[in-house]
Amino acid sequence: MSRTATDELNLASQPAKQKLEKLLRLAKGKKSAVVLTHDNPDPDSLASAVALKLILEKKASVPTLVAYGGIIGRAENLAFVRELHLPVVPVSQVVFDEHDFLALVDTQQTIGNHSLPAQFAADVVIDHHPLREEGVTSPFADVGRDYGATSTLLVEYLRAARLQPDGALATALFYGIKADTRDLDRQTYDPDIDSYLWLFPNIDRELLARIEHPEVPARYFQLYHAAIERAKVYSDAVITDLGEVYSPDMVAEVAERLSFLEGPRWSFAFGSFRSQLYASLRVSDKRMRAGRLIRDVCVDLGGSSGGHGSMAGARLPLSGTRAQRVALKRELVRRFKKACGVEGERGTALLNLAPPA
Numbered sequence: 001m002s003r004t005a006t007d008e009l010n011l012a013s014q015p016a017k018q019k020l021e022k023l024l025r026l027a028k029g030k031k032s033a034v035v036l037t038h039d040n041p042d043p044d045s046l047a048s049a050v051a052l053k054l055i056l057e058k059k060a061s062v063p064t065l066v067a068y069g070g071i072i073g074r075a076e077n078l079a080f081v082r083e084l085h086l087p088v089v090p091v092s093q094v095v096f097d098e099h100d101f102l103a104l105v106d107t108q109q110t111i112g113n114h115s116l117p118a119q120f121a122a123d124v125v126i127d128h129h130p131l132r133e134e135g136v137t138s139p140f141a142d143v144g145r146d147y148g149a150t151s152t153l154l155v156e157y158l159r160a161a162r163l164q165p166d167g168a169l170a171t172a173l174f175y176g177i178k179a180d181t182r183d184l185d186r187q188t189y190d191p192d193i194d195s196y197l198w199l200f201p202n203i204d205r206e207l208l209a210r211i212e213h214p215e216v217p218a219r220y221f222q223l224y225h226a227a228i229e230r231a232k233v234y235s236d237a238v239i240t241d242l243g244e245v246y247s248p249d250m251v252a253e254v255a256e257r258l259s260f261l262e263g264p265r266w267s268f269a270f271g272s273f274r275s276q277l278y279a280s281l282r283v284s285d286k287r288m289r290a291g292r293l294i295r296d297v298c299v300d301l302g303g304s305s306g307g308h309g310s311m312a313g314a315r316l317p318l319s320g321t322r323a324q325r326v327a328l329k330r331e332l333v334r335r336f337k338k339a340c341g342v343e344g345e346r347g348t349a350l351l352n353l354a355p356p357a
């Protein structure tokens with residue numbers, strides 16, 4: 001299919017009511033559905049998936065299972081699932097052949113950061129990340145456009161369906177929007193604010209506090225200790241190698257934290273988990289495009305990458321001998337330094353940086 005033809009299939013520009021009707025038409029009469037988040041899911045993708053489950057069950061009478069690949073590792077995300085009792089299962093419990101309706105949320109079929117086996121095609125894709133070059137490949141696609149969170153899109157579907165989420169789901173969607181937009185500060189659009197305000201009266205603020213300020217294990221501080229000890233600062237970038245991490249989503253958390261360092265615009269962290277190398281990039285200048293940069297850096301190293309605006313991530317297969325793995329990391333750093341213009345700089349350990357005069 002040509003680019004234009006596939007783009008026309010994207011429903012993103014249509015009103016929520018129309019999108020909902022098409023979704024329900026497609027779903028009605030199906031035996032059972034699976035809604036899949038992206039791997040190592042964040043609150044936005046989990047909340048969106050549970051909201052889609054509610055819509056499919058209440059409005060199309062299709063029993064729906066929500067599943068995720070990878071692990072839920074960050075303390076906030078663990079607390080999110082535990083405190084809100086979200087009905088989600090690991091993808092290892094799903095037999096895809098037993099379901100006749102498949103949906104992806106907060107990711108796209110061709111992005112590759114999800115666990116939908118390649119021989120299955122998604123019937124539904126709802127995602128706020130930019131539409132991939134490959135275009136729309138599913139019968140129902142609501143992708144791209146100006147949304148800071150997929151949860152915002154799902155709130156619009158819920159409202160169109162006249163479904164009121166219960167306290168747990170309202171809190172989940174609210175936190176999904178809050179986390180993805182960093183408190184309505186980053187990549188935030190009018191619909192995000194609108195959905196946030198619509199949800200607010202129904203959220204459980206006590207639960208929200210327990211999610212946002214969870215207890216963390218000792219290894220959390222150990223990981224931060226290593227991250228700070230290994231961080232190197234260049235004129236316009238800070239880079240840290242986390243070594244082996246206990247959870248892949250900690251890589252993004254550290255990149256995010258280090259992006260607050262005054263001075264450099266770019267923050268780049270990477271670490272390995274189960275034979276994969278995870279890399280995460282943040283940029284404080286809104287005119288820069290982190291997604292493009294990380295794709296250029298990683299494109300021929302295998303694996304997958306994605307992102308938008310000021311945040312992006314990649315996952316690369318990490319195999320071979322220890323020497324080969326070290327060489328891959330070196331190459332990654334070399335390319336990254338080149339891409340953000342700090343090539344040739346030796347850098348200073350973060351711990352050795354002199355305090356400002």
Ligand SMILES: [Mn+2]
Pocket residue numbers: 044045106128148149150180
């Ligand atoms: Mn999201």
